[in-house]
Amino acid sequence: MDGMTGADWFVPLSEPADAPAAPVRVHAIPHAGGGCAAFTPIADRLAPGIVVRAANLPARQARFLEPPCTDLDALLDALADAYEPGPGVVLGYCSGALIAFLLVRRLRRRGLPPPGALVVASYPAPDAARPARTLHTLPSARFWAEILSYGGVPSQVAARPDFREIFEVGLRADYELLSGYEYAEEPALDVPIVAVRGAADPLLGADGLAGWARHTTASCTVVDAPGDHWLIDTAPDALAELLREAVPA
Template identity: 35%
Template sequence: MSTASAWFPYRDSTSDFEVFAFPHAGAGSIAFSGLRQALAGTGVALVPAVLPGRERRLRETPHRDMDALLADFEQMAQADGFAAFQGDYALLGHCSGALIAFEIARILERSPCRDPHLLISCSCLPPTLIRDTGMSHLPTAELFSRTAATGGTPDALLADPGFVEMLERPLRADFVLFDGYAYRPAAKLATPILATRGPDDPDLSADELRVWQEQTTGGLSTMELGSGHWALTEAGTARLAKEIPAALYAGRGA
């Protein structure tokens, strides 16, 4: 069984808020290094999740099924008495990580812990609109070619055969998980949602972004940031680092 410290090894209990963040397909905690640094000194700590099959959990088998990932998370949280979620916190996900964050918010709202103050979805379709990307079935070269086109991984790294070999297992597993996702209707979240998209994202329109409203009674805010499908550009990160603390402190004072 995995542990809370395995999932979230970089916690900061001295902050006013912790934002538990789930990265895009194939990525690890380093994907959030810019946002983590940008939030320093705001009272909000970015706590990136380390999922199986990457970084210090490299030898673990990455999940290829959402139900299995959620069962692993819930078992971990129950064993820990939901201790990580008794304070003031939010959830954030980038691309496919936002789908994981949404499903984890559902778990936490029905569990003996505090509800999240906010769910932040960056560059992700609402769960009712998730469609098969076809990425999970692509040959290796085409998989990485299309991944490079999103701007999420530096070309220099993708030119390194050793890096490609290491990344392919979690990357492909994440796309299998995402493409196999089946939305199950349930009670709406009470947690408010902040949903973002790039102004020229070909995979997520402004109208589609607003469909996140169907998932919460807590209200939806939307914003455009980043470039294309990639939210965590330098400018996008800087804007998020202002928006997240403002939303969290305003919500706590409401």
């Protein structure tokens, strides 16, 4: 598939001045339509001791001119190819939490060392996830009406239809990417899971994270953080602190 090879699928948002041989890394997967820069507020708070390697997906930001990826299996292979084993955690934000979970499964399938923890934010457990099936097929006006109803869209995009056109390809592709998702039974991960939601999240209820415990034989910690669904914007300090705590000693 075009765009699936020869690109940096994870990019570091900061690098320590004196990087150790095995730096602590957070491999981070953004929300639908998000680019790697979405994690800059987190990276700034974790540097220099922890490096955020954010997923750099096609059809947005530095890869804007590349065709989008709508093949979930191909995406997981590309991310697994680019993953750097070592001390650290995998973070998935909103729908990126589902991709992060599937990525850790893919690493296990390849016999690669697992991350020290899986941190999932603002998303229900993978067997309870119900990705939108047809949103990506809607005409542009109806597509954006639905997207804007979720909140979290930058004000300059929400107010400018011409800006929306720029973001629509990648955003629509991400909804198509998960539109055919069906949960598949596999053994639980042997990886600690930290599941976090905003206490004021209107999209994910207080019991919406409990199911993550079914997917690990290690610990599962459920956290209500201050803020709403969009934790990178409303609770970056709390999310950064959770990531620090999740890094294995």
